[in-house]
Amino acid sequence: MEEKIVFCKGGGCTAKLGAGVLSRVLEKLPRGEQDPSLLVGYDSRDDAAVYKISDDTAIVQTLDFFPPMVDDPYTFGQIAAANALSDIYAMGGEVKTALNIVCFPEKMDLNILGEIMRGGSEKVIEAGGTLAGGHSIADSDVKYGLSVMGVVHPDRVLANNQGQPGDKLILTKKLGVGIICTANRVGEASEAAMHEAIRSMTTLNKYASEICRKYDVHACTDVTGFSFLGHLHEMLDGKLNCCIDASEVPVIEEAHRHADEFLLTAAGQRNRNHTGPFVEFRNIPFSMEEILFDPQTSGGLLAAVKAEQAEALEAELQNAGLPAKIVGTLLEKNSEAPEIVVE
Structure with missing residues (x-):
């Protein structure tokens, strides 16, 4: 046994x-x-x-x-x-x-x-x-x-806070593994979703990193326990603003259902409490908000790359079998606007 x-x-x-x-x-x-x-x-x-x-x-x-x-x-x-x-x-x-x-x-x-x-x-x-x-x-x-x-x-050295206005943000793995693992603990996650989460968590960021080195990547972090939005907030470092296109963010699809069922983590709520004041959601469903605050284990890289090279980098990452997507744009600092807009 x-x-x-x-x-x-x-x-x-x-x-x-x-x-x-x-x-x-x-x-x-x-x-x-x-x-x-x-x-x-x-x-x-x-x-x-x-x-x-x-x-x-x-x-x-x-x-x-x-x-x-x-x-x-x-x-x-x-x-x-x-x-x-x-x-x-x-x-x-x-x-x-x-x-x-x-x-x-x-x-x-x-x-x-x-x-x-x-x-x-x-x-x-x-x-x-x-x-x-x-x-x-x-x-x-x-x-x-x-x-x-x-x-x-x-x-x-790829520091996390050296992004430049106009840079595109690329995320190399899907979000939602924290919610999927939580659902699995209570027997609610499907075998397929759990398999997808495990495959993501056991994939080394080595391959994404090697590809990123060929491009003008100005800043990079990995998305782990502080969530996508928490680590993005650290990247902005009070010097930049950012707009995220939620429809482009790669997600393990089943995570939406479990988020709507409130199969969430205490860590996710801590992330919301800490980073939420810096974020404005515009017509974003509750489940997507929770996924963006979801703590990731062995999550993907979040890289700020020169805008003209973003599509080529996205394509090369995808050709290597990674679910990478361009998810947003870094903007000039504007103290009058929300630091992070998700729309």
Whole structure:
């Protein structure tokens, strides 16, 4: 009989602390003396830290771990690893090494842990990296993820807040995996929708990142626990406005029905509370609003690309089998208008 993981209270990126709470904590931390080699740190709200070690090499560092959001341990390991590796790709980097982060109950079958780590290891290998070790502790609940190190040229770092007015926004994966996983927990998600969500969550952003490097991408982030709108708000960084065409946003179709049935997450409501004041919805159905606030686990890249190149980038991403779409436009800052308009 197949072993299954006992669900924790909140799995995947729904287990993240809310952006508002986290910001208040980080604001109080001592900064220390500024290091000019630290190109990107936590005060920038970016996806990973970037540290320059030479004129042509910078190290990209990140870590991510969380409780399970699917029953199968092997699949959970794949998703958790793909999610952790994603931050390297969001910065324009290449994965080099990874370390396992494991919390596991001593009373639970170690074969489950073996399957989780097998799934994670396979994704690190697919990324072209090396699993170099890790750390484990006994805990009451299962949690797994990776600390990842990558490299990038210092002049080609993709920060999340360097978009320019007129840039087109391209999203490389469908939204709605948080809602689908929530529906699955109560037995409401269809097998087809859950399969689509798992396929999305286990797909590395490596392939989208490699394609994006061929184009004039000015800014990039990956869409995870703070939702599409939350991560977009961070990209705008108080310096830009944005218009989103909701009809173009790629979505797992069944997520609309479950959102209308209020199969939502507490994390999604935290995202709405934090980012909602910056957003104006114009004739958008409730389900689409919720999908745009839905926390994504191992979500896609959201890239700001030069307008003249957007259609070519979209086409190349689609030809690679990704459901990428041009979803909006960055605009000049206008304090009199809503920061984000969704229509």
